Amino acid sequence: MVATGRKYVFDFDSTLTRVEALDVLAELTLNGKSNKEEIIKEIQEITNLGIDGDISFTESLERRIKLLNAHKDDLPILVEELKTKISKSIEANKDFFRDYADDIYVISCGFKEFIDPIVKEYNIPSHRVYANTFKFDEEGKIVGFDETNVLAMHNGKIDCLKNMNLDGEVQVIGDGYSDYVMREAGIAHKFFAYTENVHREKAAKNADYITPNLDEFLFVNDLPRKISYPKNRIKMLLLENVHPDAFKSLSEAGFSVETVNHSLTEEELIEKIKGVHVLGIRSKTQVTKNVLEAANKLMVVGAFCIGTTQIDLDACKAKGVVVFNAPYSNTRSVVELAIGEIIMLMRSVFTRSTEIHQGQWNKTAANSREVRGKNLGIVGYGNIGKQLSVLAEALGMRVYYYDVNDQLALGNAVKCNTLEDLLNISDVVTLHIDDNKANLNFIGEREINQMKNGAIFINLARGFVVDIPALANALKSGKLAGAAIDVFPEEPRSNGEFETELKGLENVILTPHVGGSTEEAQANIADFVPNKIMDYMNTGNTVDAVNFPNIRLPKQNKAHRFLHIHKNVPGVMAKVNEVLARYELNITGQYLSTDNEVGYVISDVNKEYNKDVIKELKKIENTIKFRVLY
Numbered sequence: 194m195v196a197t198g199r200k201y202v203f204d205f206d207s208t209l210t211r212v213e214a215l216d217v218l219a220e221l222t223l224n225g226k227s228n229k230e231e232i233i234k235e236i237q238e239i240t241n242l243g244i245d246g247d248i249s250f251t252e253s254l255e256r257r258i259k260l261l262n263a264h265k266d267d268l269p270i271l272v273e274e275l276k277t278k279i280s281k282s283i284e285a286n287k288d289f290f291r292d293y294a295d296d297i298y299v300i301s302c303g304f305k306e307f308i309d310p311i312v313k314e315y316n317i318p319s320h321r322v323y324a325n326t327f328k329f330d331e332e333g334k335i336v337g338f339d340e341t342n343v344l345a346m347h348n349g350k351i352d353c354l355k356n357m358n359l360d361g362e363v364q365v366i367g368d369g370y371s372d373y374v375m376r377e378a379g380i381a382h383k384f385f386a387y388t389e390n391v392h393r394e395k396a397a398k399n400a401d402y403i404t405p406n407l408d409e410f411l412f413v414n415d416l417p418r419k420i421s422y423p424k425n426r427i428k429m430l431l432l433e434n435v436h437p438d439a440f441k442s443l444s445e446a447g448f449s450v451e452t453v454n455h456s457l458t459e460e461e462l463i464e465k466i467k468g469v470h471v472l473g474i475r476s477k478t479q480v481t482k483n484v485l486e487a488a489n490k491l492m493v494v495g496a497f498c499i500g501t502t503q504i505d506l507d508a509c510k511a512k513g514v515v516v517f518n519a520p521y522s523n524t525r526s527v528v529e530l531a532i533g534e535i536i537m538l539m540r541s542v543f544t545r546s547t548e549i550h551q552g553q554w555n556k557t558a559a560n561s562r563e564v565r566g567k568n569l570g571i572v573g574y575g576n577i578g579k580q581l582s583v584l585a586e587a588l589g590m591r592v593y594y595y596d597v598n599d600q601l602a603l604g605n606a607v608k609c610n611t612l613e614d615l616l617n618i619s620d621v622v623t624l625h626i627d628d629n630k631a632n633l634n635f636i637g638e639r640e641i642n643q644m645k646n647g648a649i650f651i652n653l654a655r656g657f658v659v660d661i662p663a664l665a666n667a668l669k670s671g672k673l674a675g676a677a678i679d680v681f682p683e684e685p686r687s688n689g690e691f692e693t694e695l696k697g698l699e700n701v702i703l704t705p706h707v708g709g710s711t712e713e714a715q716a717n718i719a720d721f722v723p724n725k726i727m728d729y730m731n732t733g734n735t736v737d738a739v740n741f742p743n744i745r746l747p748k749q750n751k752a753h754r755f756l757h758i759h760k761n762v763p764g765v766m767a768k769v770n771e772v773l774a775r776y777e778l779n780i781t782g783q784y785l786s787t788d789n790e791v792g793y794v795i796s797d798v799n800k801e802y803n804k805d806v807i808k809e810l811k812k813i814e815n816t817i818k819f820r821v822l823y
């Protein structure tokens with residue numbers, strides 16, 4: 194047992210549990226009744242009126258009990274149900290309730306009949322639970338409550354706490370205004386508005402502190418806790434209209450997430466990045482050295498797309514910032530668009546369609562060809578190129594590919610040894626090379642001249658890889674019969690006006706970088722990237738990081754985890770272990786992974802430790818970042 198000289202007074206409903214117990218009881222007793230929903234709604238409204246102090250609590254209780262129509266036999270079922278509805282961070286910090294048991298009380302306007310058995314499992318004995326009690330009739334029906342109990346009266350918590358005569362500083366933790374009144378009356382010293390389950394404005398507005406979970410409460414009181422740094426203190430900034438599922442999963446996991454629906458300029462981002470721990474972007478936002486210099490807290494950049502050249506990966510690494518992307522989540526979407534465009538261009542569909550839009554009927558087979566038996570040249574035979582290869586073959590196309598790296602041919606695809614070979618032979622050339630800056634103007638006048646006369650050209654990769662004036666000339670001269678361009682050398686940061694030399698050219702499909710913009714792809718990305726981010730934040734794992742040594746260590750239950758990122762120079766690891774040994778920490782698991790520039794070591798240690806060890810580990814020469822996880 195640890196003495197702090199403080200007393201902690203917890204509310205029960207919507208604080209220790211995620212729910213209001215009488216609402217749950219109503220669900221049980223009204224099951225099967227035709228007017229169930231209406232009555233539950235009415236009970237909830239009455240509950241809220243009572244909690245916010247808008248009607249007297251006695252009145253709220255009387256009205257709800259009448260509507261409930263409950264029986265003694267419903268209570269054990271209610272208790273079992275409530276046991277599954279303990280607030281997440283309360284459950285995670287059960288040790289706090291064990292270690293500080295003598296200082297913890299419950300004051301609730303709920304009922305001892307269901308509170309006692311729940312909180313007993315959290316080491317709070319019945320004599321430290323102050324709550325109402327039911328009255329039953331001879332058949333066991335709940336017909337009322339003990340009206341003499343102060344907690345059945347309006348603002349009864351004030352008198353209850355007064356009568357308890359507690360020594361030392363009294364801290365009240367609860368979700369409602371009826372908890373705050375103890376502080377207002379001057380009997381409690383601090384009121385923490387507990388918002389993990391419900392945010393009640395009236396309570397929050399008056400609170401000394403708003404605590405979104407128990408981790409935060411334990412953190413501000415410097416009490417032992419399950420996680421060293423509460424998640425709500427970790428700020429995440431998601432730019433560029435990242436799919437809302439990402440916001441949902443990250444905020445439900447307890448992080449503080451802000452979203453912006455467009456990309457930011459370097460100056461704007463420099464301003465906004467301060468204090469941000471996790472930045473989420475798509476292909477537009479440039480994460481430059483200057484941005485990183487201003488990023489005083491940054492730990493992770495999540496690219497909610499495939500490309501990562503918009504991020505200075507080396508500067509991130511030097512700063513210990515881990516970068517994740519979504520390498521496969523939108524692959525299929527790009528491939529489907531490519532297939533669609535190949536067919537549309539081969540049939541001159543956009544030209545015919547435009548004519549009709551302009552009021553002209555022009556039925557003709559000229560410049561309209563099947564794709565079956567035609568040669569498709571795929572440049573860049575990576576994830577997208579390969580999948581396109583399979584689908585195009587299924588349509589009866591003959592597939593040729595060219596890649597700077599050795600790539601296994603799928604199906605009957607034929608490898609070309611040079612780009613020129615591929616360009617010479619293809620009826621359709623489609624680009625799927627990566628966003629490496631070395632690919633600037635990869636397709637220019639020379640390469641276009643190497644293509645067949647009347648060939649079709651598609652770029653769904655990156656805008657800067659194609660010389661646009663050369664492409665425009667080739668389309669105007671008829672060297673190329675058509676093109677589909679989804680990506681441009683300069684793309685606007687948000688939706689609005691846009692100009693390109695390709696505007697108005699016949700049989701040219703222009704799309705605003707939407708190759709990966711399908712609902713499915715965006716939802717997949719919003720699942721994949723947040724999981725990577727959370728895994729790193731919660732366990733230190735860097736599997737699939739694009740710029741960092743990859744480590745995966747299983748989560749330890751009875752251990753503390755230290756994460757140490759350092760410059761990869763000789764001797765750092767020895768120093769880390771020397772410090773751990775000097776402080777007599779027993780290492781239960783350790784994993785080091787390095788690349789040329791950085792070393793990343795995760796150490797699990799299994800006992801309470803002297804906090805000075807952290808200072809020493811941070812002081813080790815060549816340390817880039819250090820973090821304690823739990």
Ligand SMILES: NC(=O)c1ccc[n+]([C@@H]2O[C@H](COP(=O)([O-])OP(=O)(O)OC[C@H]3O[C@@H](n4cnc5c(N)ncnc54)[C@H](O)[C@@H]3O)[C@@H](O)[C@H]2O)c1
Binds near residue numbers: 629708710
């Ligand atoms: N339009 C969109 O919305 C959209 C969506 C997703 C991906 N993309 C872009 O598509 C491209 C391909 O994506 P991926 O997932 O297939 O990438 P990937 O890394 O799996 O494949 C790229 C392939 O290109 C090859 N390559 C690179 N430079 C080359 C060169 N100069 N000559 C020949 N081969 C070269 C690489 O060796 C690799 O095999 C990327 O640029 C990506 O950013 C665009």
Ligand SMILES: O=C(O)[C@H](O)COP(=O)(O)O
Binds near residue numbers: 475477499501707
């Ligand atoms: O790199 C990518 O995945 C694509 O270019 C798509 O980028 P976006 O998410 O910005 O549309």
